[in-house]
Amino acid sequence: MGLALVLALIVAPEDAxxxxxxxxxxxxxxxxxxxxxxxxxxxxKALLLLWRGDERYDLESYVAIHQGTIxxxxxxxxxxxxxRASWGVWWTWSSNxxxxxxxxxxxxxxxxxxxxxxxxxxxxxxxxxxxxxxGVALIPVSFLAIRLADDFIHPxxxxxxxxxxxxxxxxxxxxxxxAVTLLAYVLYRVELAGKRLDADLRELREALQ
Amino acid sequence: xxxxxxxxxxxxxxxxxFFVLVYVAIIAAKLVRLQRETAELVELARGKPGVDA
Numbered sequence: 186m187g188l189a190l191v192l193a194l195i196v197a198p199e200d201a202x203x204x205x206x207x208x209x210x211x212x213x214x215x216x217x218x219x220x221x222x223x224x225x226x227x228x229x230k231a232l233l234l235l236w237r238g239d240e241r242y243d244l245e246s247y248v249a250i251h252q253g254t255i256x257x258x259x260x261x262x263x264x265x266x267x268x269r270a271s272w273g274v275w276w277t278w279s280s281n282x283x284x285x286x287x288x289x290x291x292x293x294x295x296x297x298x299x300x301x302x303x304x305x306x307x308x309x310x311x312x313x314x315x316x317x318x319x320g321v322a323l324i325p326v327s328f329l330a331i332r333l334a335d336d337f338i339h340p341x342x343x344x345x346x347x348x349x350x351x352x353x354x355x356x357x358x359x360x361x362x363x364a365v366t367l368l369a370y371v372l373y374r375v376e377l378a379g380k381r382l383d384a385d386l387r388e389l390r391e392a393l394q
Numbered sequence: 395x396x397x398x399x400x401x402x403x404x405x406x407x408x409x410x411x412f413f414v415l416v417y418v419a420i421i422a423a424k425l426v427r428l429q430r431e432t433a434e435l436v437e438l439a440r441g442k443p444g445v446d447a
Contacts, residue, residue, distance in 0.1 A: 194407070206399045209406045217439050259413055263406045270402040351424070372417060379424050386431050 192357040206270035211357055213267055215365035217260040217286070221324050222386075223253030223369060224293060228321035231314035243310035246317055248377045250296055252369055257290040285327040292320050300333075324355035 193211035230246035233239070241381035264283065265275045276282060296316055302308035348355045397405075 194403075204399055205403055208403050212407060255413065255417065257435070259410055266402050266406040266409070269397065270399050320433050331416075339421065344421055368414070372421075375421055375446060379421060382428055386428060386435065389435055390431075390438075393442065 189361040197357040209267040211361040213263040215362040220256035231317035
């Protein structure tokens with residue numbers, strides 16, 4: 186993470202078009218990709234729960250979606266700051282990718298409302314899993330929105346001809362992406378371990394009392 | 395209020411740092427609670443007949 190920060194804020198050259206504000210790219214895009222990955226992981230775990238019926242996938246799916254929502258919130262905040270720096274506005278409804286990402290984020294926020302409105306048990310696990318699977322359909326739509334629509338506001342950096350940036354910028358992006366992915370993985374493992382320990386202790390307390 | 399581009403870049407990175415910090419603080423608070431609960435359960439188990447401390 187330290188290396189990524191040094192590369193992003195000091196080593197990477199300044200963008201000729203956007204200037205210093207382009208440096209937000211190195212944190213905004215890896216966070217957005219990590220959010221997509223977490224939502225996807227949550228859906229995979231949900232599918233495994235429905236397929237194999239193993240209850241442990243319910244917690245894994247929930248934690249992955251929780252991580253995705255946190256990274257999704259960060260994507261919206263950093264994106265909004267970048268929009269202010271580049272376009273002079275905090276938000277624009279005319280960009281399909283922004284609106285679709287907001288829809289995706291709100292969809293997963295509603296996942297928690299559904300989950301916590303049901304009593305703990307198999308019904309809650311299965312309902313949450315089905316909802317998480319519906320959400321995964323929004324991921325490619327949100328991701329590809331900019332390529333499917335005539336959107337000239339949100340920049341497209343990765344095209345069929347490769348990344349539209351210098352080698353140093355691309356290396357910085359890759360290091361930042363690896364750092365954010367690693368951070369998300371560590372947070373996922375820590376949160377999962379905490380929740381499992383919590384459940385085990387509750388079970389132990391019931392056994393002892 | 396007008397913000398310079400440099401301030402906005404700093405704000406974007408600061409927001410991420412703040413979020414991670416809050417997240418870690420929440421996890422740390424939860425671990426402290428779990429540690430306390432574990433200690434309580436150990437005490438409870440010691441009070442049970444047939445459980446060696």
